[in-house]
Amino acid sequence: MAGPRNYFRQARDGRVACNDGAALGVASTSHARSCCPAIQRHTGDGVRGDADHVRTRPRLAPCGKAYVVSARAALVAQFRQPSGVIGTFAGWMMANRPSNVRRNAWTVSLLDLQPNARVLEWGCGPGIGIEACLRAAPDATVLAVDHSPLMVAHARRRNRRAVEQERARIVVGKLDAAVSSAPFDAIFSCNVLQFADNEREALTIMRNMLAPGGVVANTFQPRAPGAGAPEALAWGERVAAQCAAAGFSGVRINKLDLKPAPAACVLARRPGA
Structure with a gap:
């Protein structure tokens, strides 16, 4: 599993997070497209403040086994209640910014x-x-x-x-x-x-x-x-x-x-x- 710094590079480079129903992991864009042609690349709905935690989750694109969202959207959603590897990166950002x-x-x-x-x-x-x-x-x-x-x-x-x-x-x-x-x-x-x-x-x-x-x-x-x-x-x-x-x-x-x-x-x- 990618560590915080590697995940940051993947988020920056436009890769996506893929959720198989258990925990969020990191997937390449090509892998995500093979899972779901209808990938939604957006950064989540605007919310009051959009601060270190986020009230609303980004919209997800159903694709049978997986739900795929942009890496940025997945990361932003984690600031409200961090969990998993992406939550670890969110916590790292909160502690080091x-x-x-x-x-x-x-x-x-x-x-x-x-x-x-x-x-x-x-x-x-x-x-x-x-x-x-x-x-x-x-x-x-x-x-x-x-x-x-x-x-x-x-x-x-x-x-x-x-x-x-x-x-x-x-x-x-x-x-x-x-x-x-x-x-x-x-x-x-x-x-x-x-x-x-x-x-x-x-x-x-x-x-x-x-x-x-x-x-x-x-x-x-x-x-x-x-x-x-x-x-x-x-x-x-x-x-x-x-x-x-x-x-x-x-x-x-x-x-x-x-x-x-x-x-x-x-x-x-x-x-x-």
Whole structure:
């Protein structure tokens, strides 16, 4: 099976991913055409944000035994819930893209973590946000949840020592999987909130999991082709309004200049102490 770097070259060269009903693998264009003359070479439907995870799957072309999609479409679809070899490459991209690393570190810095802080990361991906937390506050304890078992495995490997020392716990699940471990002093997510089925409900869950005076930071960097500051700030304004409606106080929008598009972070607090 091709590794991440080889798969990147295959995606760049226009090869395709072929799904035999089990796991996605890499196939040449000629092989794909022999499987299915009706290959659809498109990059998936445009979705709100088109960020590091993707809400909708690309359309598939049925061909009896196999379904064939363009390599780019297969890769893009993996950013929502990575799995298999393509998901491994998606996780590698999330962990190594410089703007992702900066975005996570910046988001954590906005939390202003105090000693012994209890932190929740929603949608931890390959675990670079956990790393950023423990660098910023070595005495903190971090619970991270992600609905991708593959990403949880990557995050555990990346943060193996912290897991062994019980400074980090990384589990498979959605946001509400953390409810039983509340309260938290800080909760954050990067390029996750926009994929919630109900953003207002997700914000309310986060508010209820915070200790009085606790802080939440939700960050978004648009990844859609041609997206820029207007899309990031429009998202920030919408989420800021939802935070206020969900009962947060001190709501503010922060901006970080990145390439190819800036990131917006909505910071808010649960009223109290």
